[in-house]
């Protein structure tokens with residue numbers, strides 16, 4: 001569906017009386033640095049060409065009317081600026097509602113309503129951050145319709161707040177940051193403790209990043225996610241009995257190995273070990289990418305997956321099968337799960353010429369073992385959230 005079709009659908013549905021504008025926010029992949037963001041460590045994500053489109057126009061009253069082509073049967077959802085509280089019945093529309101509320105709470109003047117249509121082409125439930133994409137596209141819509149001067153990183157933080165406080169998922173800042181701050185053909189090395197960041201060109205030569213969807217339904221993902229967070233918090237508290245640290249992200253590998261005995265629970269030792277080692281791998285990955293050493297970059301991806309599989313235990317048979325099947329293919333430099341885990345997607349660094357055989361073989365191995373096929377997408381790295389008709 002192109003933007004002209006989206007505008008036509010918008011016009012038919014809403015019969016706008018004011019200027020109609022179009023917007024886009026990407027989804028994201030994370031190259032490496034998984035489950036490190038809420039541990040105060042580094043992440044290395046990139047925004048992708050799949051994402052969420054929005055078409056919007058202001059209204060004169062205080063109504064907000066929302067419609068998603070992805071949830072046609074839910075129809076137009078109408079809310080009032082005077083009551084944007086979370087309502088289960090509003091389903092997906094709680095994400096934009098939460099974002100509008102966050103802007104109002106931040107002191108921005110949003111004095112009249114608007115009509116908005118969404119269309120997302122991020123595969124559903126794929127773990128490529130469709131929710132952060134909806135939050136950030138709403139953010140750029142608000143900034144544009146109401147002429148707001150809002151710092152982009154503040155917008156990113158508001159998106160995370162919506163997730164944490166309004167929706168109730170304790171996620172870190174990575175997804176919103178990648179989507180709000182994305183840059184074409186670049187990945188972002190972000191220090192989640194300080195929010196210092198740098199862009200790194202992703203120049204892969206003869207290689208491409210394949211995104212492979214397990215097509216597994218992500219059940220229990222949120223409760224398991226919150227469980228991992230609290231296991232890390234507990235490990236941190238044990239370490240803090242003797243160490244003046246605020247997050248696991250401050251620990252070097254040497255420091256961790258010296259003091260890990262302070263952590264009382266063996267499972268928590270494994271969780272913290274992942275966070276500390278993954279943090280180092282993420283810094284190393286930036287260095288390898290800058291040197292153009294894709295072989296060693298790929299090896300770090302593999303180590304990351306193994307650590308998420310054995311120490312952090314967030315992979316599951318579907319993601320493990322994808323990673324292992326990928327590793328066995330010619331022309332593959334590395335592969336790992338990306339995002340929260342428990343289903344969702346894996347990424348693989350694959351030689352362009354070998355891509356057809358890669359897909360064929362991985363599909364066969366995965367289908368034999370899991371009982372249904374994976375889906376492949378090629379990742380191109382696009383810009384962060386923005387207005388399209390500027």
Ligand code: GLA
Nearest residue numbers: 034035171172173174339340
């Ligand atoms: C999800 C969360 C992120 C991050 C990843 C794991 O995508 O939203 O904040 O924690 O999982 O790296």
